[in-house]
Amino acid sequence: MTQDNHGKAHKFGMVIDLDKCTGCGSCMVACMSENNVPFKEDETNKKDSLTWMTVFKLTNEKKFPETDICYMPRPCMHCGGKGDHGHSPCVSVCPATATDYGYDTGIVSQIYTRCFGCRYCMGACPYHARYFNWWDPKWPDGMEEYLSPDVSPRMRGVVEKCSFCYHRYQEARDRAYYEERRDNIEEGEYQTACTQACPAGAITFGDLHNPEHQVYKLVKPDPHQCGKPRNPKAFRLLERLQTNPKVYYISEREWVRKAGDNYRKGEWGQEKQPVHDKGHK
Amino acid sequence: MDSALIPEGAKRCPFPVFATGIAVVGAVLLWGVYAMGLCWLKGLNQTNMNDYYGFAIWIWADLAVIAIGGGAFFTGLLKYVFGIDELKNIINLAVVIGFICYSSALLILAIDIGQPLRGWFIFWHANVHSMLTEVAFCLSLYFAVLTIEFIPLILENRQIDKVPFFHNLSHNMHGIMAVFAATGAFLSCFHQGSLGGVAGVLYGRPFAYREGLLVWPWTFFLFTWSAAAYGPCFTLLVAKMFEGITRKKLVKDNVIHLLAKISGWMITTYIIAKIIDTIYWAGVTAPDMGFSFMDFYSNNSFYGIWILFTEIVLCGIVPAVILTIKKYRENKKLLLVAICLGVFGVCLNRWVMVLQVMAVPVMSFDTWALYLPSWQEIATTILPVAYGIILISLAYRYLPIFPQEQELYGTK
């Protein structure tokens, strides 16, 4: 295992165009269907509803008819953590190494059978990207038949979250090795379920280390700023916390970009550049 | 009826009275056990926790009992390491309280986790970067130390002491207790600290996050310090409660005042550090993350600036002043006020560092996450209290936890 991901390793990431997103919810359902996410009779308490991919609805808080809304799909951000060294907020706190950082992919994993449900990672994640299985997963009679063997259903009492459809990466990698391409995976070979399903084409997925990939071209990540986007219309959620997410958002709308982070009065506009620590102290 | 078990020369209430009291508390205990059973069998859906609010009220109770149980390690440290011998008259009580607090804390953790049968993975698959791993190791080791410290006290029971083996064991254990006390103090320092670190390392939570020294955020040191400072307050409070209930003097005033004075000075230094920490956090750490100080105390129905004022001024500066000034601390009523405020203050600090952390919105479009615990959570949180009352009552009745009792009682 190499300790830096600036070498040949992949750094899979996602770019979501918020001006294209229509809030239709296909990404959420594609994710649930791909990843055997269970459901309950009442899912209206959004704070205990398992949605690896969720869509936030933001408003500009202006009165009629100046009101505007923006839908913001939120998968797991697969944070690189401070200094982009892989000490994501959640990975660094998990006491049992049940969630880990893949230095070869940049993907934050979750091992359901190792997790013992302390939920410390959930407290650590500012994006609410982690979900706890408060209940045993239950499908109506017969409906278990549609479950996919690629992702094991989780038992009650453990934390789960978006994996960037890691099983799809494994499949693509296996195929590449089988075809003697080593891990030379084409851009189209590994796409997450939400990316594939998005009917608006708002989601782009690929390797942020590969300048040929769309994700790279869209945001132009700055390697000296832990991947901070150089495209002025692109931003990452809570950039100032230095979590260094691998999910980027693009919007032409200023209020949307502003909503992506916290600013004290007067700060927006003369954006304070977060000083990126060179890692964990 | 059970007079043969009661320490020699000590006078205890009649057994039926005692048994009735225990039965009443026992009923509460059973209620808690029932709730605990529900959490284990049906899962944590029995609580009102959710994905935004993953720490239950019992996690606060967990941190609070460890903080107030801090009297055990700190008194032990003072007596065995710094050689303040007068404290031997209160060390037994401190150890029993510590034992109760730490066993409760472990029980709470066992209820809190979603997969209790896998709890041992924290040791087996330990992640050394996690503050919680540090907590788990130190907590269980220190609990082992407390058990070792508690055993000789049990062995001093009149009947057990008659067995030569146990008598000798007890004697020998006393001899090496200093080693354990020192180890315990060291371990306790770490896990009190790592509990503070649990919140302080959360750099995704600007309300909790603190910069620090090496791998430890400032909260690490503040927690250890506050436990050492406020823990003795709780030891004193329990002693006072015993004296109130039994209407007997059990610990001599000089011991009380000595511990109160030490606590007072510890609180003074702690509260200065805490104020500096707060100012730095409010002025530098949080603004760097885009937050104004008042963001953390407004736009919700519960968490106002009052909570910070109560913690630092009312429950920090006030007891510090009372306990450090001889005239005040020797005034019985003021002393009682001070130790009560102290205990409340440290509990409030733990509340803020666990529950408010979860409640504060982080993303600009988040709202405050306030939650009300379910009855199962409340029952499970009360469970350790009932257990503590029963255990300490048994200890008081059958073990010589107040060495000065006889002397004081005799003089009366």
Add this chain to the structure above:
Amino acid sequence: MKIDRRSFLGLGLGAAAGVAASPVTWKLTDDSSIWTQNWPWTPVPRDGEVSFDDTVCTLCSGNCGISIRKIDGRAVKIEGKKGYPVNDGGICLHGISGLQYLYDPSRVRFPMVKSGDNWKQASWEEAIALVATKIKELRKNGMADSLACVTGSDQGSIAGLYKRLLMAVGSQNFYTTDTMDKSWEMLIAKMHGVSAAAGFDIANSDYVLSFGTGFIEGWGSPVNNFLANSSRKERQAKFVQVEYRLSNTAAAADVWLPAKPGTETDLALGICSAMITANLYNSEFAQKAGKDFDAFAKLVNEKYAPELVSRTTGIDVSKIKNIAVEFAKAKAPLAIAGRGKGDSAGSLMEFAAVHAINCLAGNINKVGGFWTLEKQPALTWPSLEMDDAATKGYAKPPVGAMVANVSGSSGAGTSGAGISGAGIFSAVVSSVSGQTTNSVSRLFEVVNISEKSPVELLMVYNANPCFTLHNAKAVKDAVNKIPFVVSFSSYMDETSQLADVILPSHMFLEMSQDIYSGAGIAQKVTAISKSVVTPVFDTKNPGDAIIEIAKAMEGSIASSFPWKNYDACLESVTGKLWASLSEEGYVASELTPPATSVAADFSVFANFSGIPAIEGEEKSYPLTLVSVDTIRLASGVFASSPFAVKTVEDTVLLKNDTLIEINPETADKVGVCHGDYAVISTPVGEAKVRVNVFDGIMPGVVAMPEGLGHSLGAAGEVVTKDGAGMARIVGATSIITTTGGVSSKTGALENRYIGGKGINVNDLIGPVTDPVSGLDVAWGIRARISRV
């Protein structure tokens, strides 16, 4: 050995130490954790070979191509089909959830016959014989015309079989639900004099002016619109949305024009006026229209000048003029109408006003414009035999006939039975008056007001009138009044609950059928779906069920259905297309504008005096309730899947309560806060709801989502049988199957994931008949909110 306290303690301690040190403890600790990792109640999906199977989704009229991922033959995931003309790989959330419809707990598992309040399992033979006997009796009693059928659409061979059965029996009572497509077809017939479907070349338009369409809320072909909307941003095409509420469509638009509800027609005519005044219109159309155009110009300039319209709509004069100029100057402008998802009809004159803008811009049958598309290729049906009873019955007018004011030059689009596959009716089409239209709302209204139901037997396929029609409660009353109701639903929905017999259909993944995709878009796609999964329950293709019913009736009816089964029928009626359909799966039309040049007939505006108003007095009902569509809730025949319900925001549904959306100003007036309970009353009904305060809705307007308020499922009990006889088990809504004399509970016919949640807005809104088209064009109703 004497056991004293010492030895006892010693033994105890020794034993404890021994157990602790022995491997048993460690083994048990380990085993218990391994057990938690393999809890038997947590399913472990079987692994196997991966394969893909393609078909077409028929959950809505968009009909996207889908690809079913299978493991060892077991369907595990539905994805969008890459390269399919409608959706090119994209897919909506309902399509992805298709497998949840397959295993839906409310699926009807076998034919069932109502007996009293309960259901009895029947064999297919029994059930079909029962229906055939009933129809035979009607014919014997000279009541052939009292057989009625309601389906979702009249397209395709299955709908064709129903129509054919009705004709062979002798009834004109064939009804489809009113949609915007019907309105458009009628309008095209009226204004352009051709029988054609409306096509919108949105993907190539550089200026789309939408009058309240839910362009990205499920209008037309949802996924196609999503794609067009995204490409629009790259093409820098402008999108203007006229809507009283910040819907997702309005939010995605470049310009949001919040015109007051019901004034869309005024605004459209105001824009026409501005275009004419500024001389920004296509003179070719005007010249062809001659006098009628001058009359139209006079009408809009006198009554709908921007200055006047500004007052009614609440839109600034400058904005109206600006839109007119932009629209006229755009290269390929397009005005579209059809509220929400377009699965309700719109006022013909509202559509005419919107379409007048298209005509003024002259962008008919041009790239990026409005297209008059040839209807779906006609199916080739063999000749139909009608015996005396049939001929007599067929001569009687349909129960729900509405005399419509449309006198288009071609009758096909507006003909009495709403016929499109003209072939079936070739024998009689001339006898059908071009002046009437079959209205399903009218049908149930007549049933309700008649002393004895004029409909003796109602067949319902691919429709759920007891939920989707306005004033759904009255529709239920009507269905209850009909002596014999046969449902072909796959699910225990609101209508099948009231049926006397259920002949459960396969769900779409289990059956073959011909499908006509491309609602609302410029391209027409004809596709064949096939059975991609083995039927889960004892269900049938409804085409087979109809053929079997026909055969059971013998005589001319049986001989009109000569096919061995539905698959044979499908192959035969698709004729020339069959070869390419069965090979490729679909045939798509060219993406070039129709070559036909059409003129615009403005005489439709001759006696124009506004569009039908919504029901209710402003005095007692100061607010306007509108039903709104959201893509996340299925609002048609199918109830939302568990996955879809999961995506619904808590500002739409909270626990089992519907939230109504109102402006903070409205909330202040009523005296309610966000989350409060309130009662909403309309002339049709009232309901307890909760309040969602949202800045994006116009003050005075109340929005309520479509698609909530489904009932739980089966009422009463289901009695099943096996060879050994009937097993009757008490217990409402459970199905009990008996095998070898041992009863086993197999679950209830109810879906608790959508059932019992919220209020059906159609219970609060009554139908409003458009005097011009005869269709139900209600989009709202006056309402009042009171605090609880």
